[in-house]
Amino acid sequence: MSITFKLEQDGKKWHAYCPELHSCHTFGSTKKEALAHLKDAVMLYMEDEIDNQSLKAVITVIEVNKPKKKSHV
Numbered sequence: 001m002s003i004t005f006k007l008e009q010d011g012k013k014w015h016a017y018c019p020e021l022h023s024c025h026t027f028g029s030t031k032k033e034a035l036a037h038l039k040d041a042v043m044l045y046m047e048d049e050i051d052n053q054s055l056k057a058v059i060t061v062i063e064v065n066k067p068k069k070k071s072h073v
Contacts, residue, residue: 005038007031021045 008015010027014034017025026041028034 003042005035007034018042 003018003020013027014031016034016038024041024045026037028037
């Protein structure tokens with residue numbers, strides 16, 4: 001799962017959110033503070049999802065074949 005952090009100025013404050021995680025929004029007086037609050041919010045969101053067993057993980061398996069050595073006959 002890829003999570004995007006977005007920061008937007010909202011008057012004198014900064015709005016921080018993750019579009020992939022619905023209802024995961026926060027604010028801060030500075031970009032740095034908003035980002036720190038968002039990190040905390042994402043951790044709480046994930047903990048809640050795990051506790052409720054509602055987190056849907058996507059697992060991708062990629063098989064890589066080694067190239068065959070050329071035989072000289």
